[in-house]
Amino acid sequence: MNTLRKALLPALVPLLFAACTTVGPDYHVPDNAAVKAQAANGPLLGTNNPAVSIAEVPDGWWRLYDDPKLDQLVQQALVANTDLRVAAANLKRAIAVYHEVEAENLPEARLSAGAERGQIAGEPLLKEEKIPVMNFGDVGFKVSYLIDFFGKLARADEAALAGAQASQAALDQARIGVVAETVRAYVQGCAATHELTVAEHQLALQSRGVELARKMVDAGRGQPLDLLRAQAQADVLRAALPRFKAEQEGAAYRLAVMLGKPPSATSQAEYACHEEPRLRQALPVGDGAALLKRRPDVRQAERELASATAKIGVATADLYPSIRIGASAGFTGILDHLGQAPTAHWGYGPLITWNIPTSGTRARVHGTEAGAEAALAHFDGVVLKALRETQSALSSYTRELERTQALRDARDKANEVARQNRQLYQAGRSPYLSSLDADRTLASTEASLAASESQVALDQINLFLALGGGWQNAPKVESRTMSEQAH
Template structure:
């Protein structure tokens, strides 16, 4: 007889022993793009003289040795609104993770219901009405859900991966903010540099116009010469307004990136007279370091882990849910509160199970499809990261080549312009030859200044593709 009483307990233990965590255990799939040896290989474009295979430093903008740029990036890290949004999203994800973990905690409840009234005599089989009086019902309850099939464990696993993905999103926001701030600063400095070049060209052309006027008054030129010189002067002046607008818009971007209104941005914060430029090759590392460093890849991998865990959550819904409960309390007349004959208690399991339906199996299939989509997205981001980096290195290296050619051309144009002016003064060449030499020099100066700005912009684009700048922000 004693064995018969314990038979349900033995059966329950056998069921518990047979249970486990359902759904696949996560690992990065072997077929994932990040597992390919070619993804971790040295970059195909890293043999350029402007690049080197050394690791990318955490604070790449400090390579420019520009205190103004360092200060602006620090202000952006402290006050940028995108970073505030990402930080709030991370806090929310961590709260959701704590909520998911809390599902494994016992649930404790307490009730208390004093009342005055009359119980139904008929319900108790009595012919006469019962007297009015005070009654009570008070108690506590404790319930604990047995995670037999791993629903809670998979939920915690998914929430933890979501939290890690949110942390990666915050790091990605730091990368973007650092690059956007550096790019806006480069644009502001580039506009100022190009503006200086344009103004020098205008000044030189203004002197040439004055010289032409003196020659006409001396009987050595014509009104046509002066008209052509003035036309060239106005064309050079026309290049100034767009550069002024470019510099102001870059300043406005810096204000927004650092969490301020445009009027709060001081001119002294952009203390550059030339475009920032590295004096040494850019450190790029290799593919393996890139894949470890880029936060968007880390976030995509964690999203894949979360999607995989949710397959287990959906699968566990197909199985029974078992909770253990304990309740104790006191019920009866108010003057019997706590009396032995008013006490009550109960202990036992609560088993609930909805037989699997097509909807339940469809939810599992939905979770599996979401995991397949997360893997495809992860693969796409890996391949895109490698493409972006290789492209940025190639574009930067070729712009350096173009810049060198433009610089050589500008030097020759400057030499030709000086020689043409001397020959014109000596009366050995006509006005059109001088005008053409000056026009070529002005175009060369402008193209070189624009290329200097583009080189700096391409450097920032390369640093952005490399994914650095999130480590120890502002440190």
């Protein structure tokens, strides 16, 4: 016994010293990560436009429109949307996995009991006669605890916790998408109504032009050809109406689905509005540092990097022995004698197992290291994508505002030209073609202006989506189990 102890002691001492640390790299965001770049954390380009401000993005950005109906729709979507239900279920699963991994740190206990009728061989017991058939029983209890000398369980906990945090960020990201798509569907319905109103107004004006041309022909002061041209222009304007009505219906259908309802379960009147909602202040955008802290996809990618880094430690720990301390007790023997002293057994002590490291084990370590490198590259890509999306959305918004103002000036001028040409035509001082051309220009300019105003509203939503707000203080997502769905 002393000889065995002397032989094992030199081998165990290095292991005990190695147990003072947890194998694998300790996680921190690398200094060369894109998220730490000075340019990524500075002010956003284009914030000198008076339509935007560097104020912090509010939690509920859609409330800046001061539209109670829109706020109600967003709250409904945040509770009942099916995409959010999927993300919430994924988060529950990730949390369950974390608790499962965490339970590995607790002692493992096992209770067993069994009975059988049979016959044992006599020769191993040095008996030449046949042993009679008997009833055997076994009752036992075992408890063991894995000593985490090399931090495998600690690293597994880190990886599982980071995975659950990444799932939480994914749920937050899903909330951002649901808010943006709900507001977008509502605004598209408003925009379609606005453009339909403009088109109907132009059709009404052209219809009066048709009546004017008919009166001029009846009075002998106009040409029948002028009447046909006026009627053709009215038909062109009338042909645009079904498209806007289809956009109204499509927006209502999309909005219903965002609320977790079938498209046929709601009416267009329930979501009706006559023009796009307007912001009551300059659009707040903050800066790059606040953006990267706010966007859940950046947080998700960072947590995935943390999980991948912790998995290196899990794989590295397999290079070292596993040490478990345990104890067992029970009764084994003939069923009638079970519980008596001759059938009792017990024991306690450590159990050391070591799968000698092979090239396969080291390959797993290298594989997890490569996974961490890929996670870092993905993290950098998400950061750069967040900055690019925000800058592109900000540029599109401010440039479309400039275009809208130019179209508004053009519309005012075209309106005055059309008015004067109608007066000249009625007075017989100008041909009808001049009046018709002026009306066409006015109709085209007003349609372009209405479309541009709609695009401004959509660009606002795209910018808010890129800024990554709207997930904070969200209501709890509805959860439906299989039994609830059956009823």
